[in-house]
Amino acid sequence: MASLTTQLQVEIIKALAHPARLEIAQALSKGERCVSDLVELVGSDMSTVSKHLRLMREAGWIDCEKKGQQVFYHLGCDCLPTFLDCIAAIGQGGTCSDC
Amino acid sequence: MASLTTQLQVEIIKALAHPARLEIAQALSKGERCVSDLVELVGSDMSTVSKHLRLMREAGWIDCEKKGQQVFYHLGCDCLPTFLDCIAAIGQGGTCSDC
DNA sequence: CCATTACTTGGCATTTTCGCCAAGTAATGG
DNA sequence: CCATTACTTGGCGAAAATGCCAAGTAATGG
Numbered sequence: 001m002a003s004l005t006t007q008l009q010v011e012i013i014k015a016l017a018h019p020a021r022l023e024i025a026q027a028l029s030k031g032e033r034c035v036s037d038l039v040e041l042v043g044s045d046m047s048t049v050s051k052h053l054r055l056m057r058e059a060g061w062i063d064c065e066k067k068g069q070q071v072f073y074h075l076g077c078d079c080l081p082t083f084l085d086c087i088a089a090i091g092q093g094g095t096c097s098d099c
Numbered sequence: 100m101a102s103l104t105t106q107l108q109v110e111i112i113k114a115l116a117h118p119a120r121l122e123i124a125q126a127l128s129k130g131e132r133c134v135s136d137l138v139e140l141v142g143s144d145m146s147t148v149s150k151h152l153r154l155m156r157e158a159g160w161i162d163c164e165k166k167g168q169q170v171f172y173h174l175g176c177d178c179l180p181t182f183l184d185c186i187a188a189i190g191q192g193g194t195c196s197d198c
Numbered sequence: 199c200c201a202t203t204a205c206t207t208g209g210c211a212t213t214t215t216c217g218c219c220a221a222g223t224a225a226t227g228g
Numbered sequence: 229c230c231a232t233t234a235c236t237t238g239g240c241g242a243a244a245a246t247g248c249c250a251a252g253t254a255a256t257g258g
Binding site: 133134135145146149150152153165167168169170 | 232233235237
């Protein structure tokens, strides 16, 4: 039953459905960050964070740009902050006003 | 690092991050359905669908009501259709206009 | 060049999720 | 009552996701 389209949409949603990835999304909503910053934020090994970032990039949520030896990640989809606010509102039991 | 709040939000997102659950969400956006309808829709065992429904209910996305021997499920959050449209738009490579 | 920093990728063990079957519960009809 | 329908729950093997370590790559500084 699940169409290719459905599967693609699931991959997009799954890319946010993990504590580290959600925290990364929240951080990037406030501005770009390099990988080391995000490693410090989520507290996992850099290799782990790197893989999370790849997933999110493949899903289209984020993009990156290399500057010298650092790689800076930033949002790739304008929807994301609204999306996160919506989920946060639902999480607090309230109704979401934005969406 | 991941706070309790973050973990809760992740559970809410995860409740949509599965082909069967996404299809159920899309179906319920068009109106209420009983479990048997949804079993036919997703093509899995009824016990499997029942467990998906429980997850979605615990996340707050849906509610249910028993009518006779049937259980009808319906949306529990007004955000959901907008949310789904947004994901669908992202999935098609376009920018999301609604959110 | 060579060492160092900043990352990415491969591999693999551990944990989590998934989905079926079997069994249990609740409402309806005869 | 008893059988049937419509579900839910428990259990468990199979599949997928997660995260660390080790190894590989690219840019910079000396």
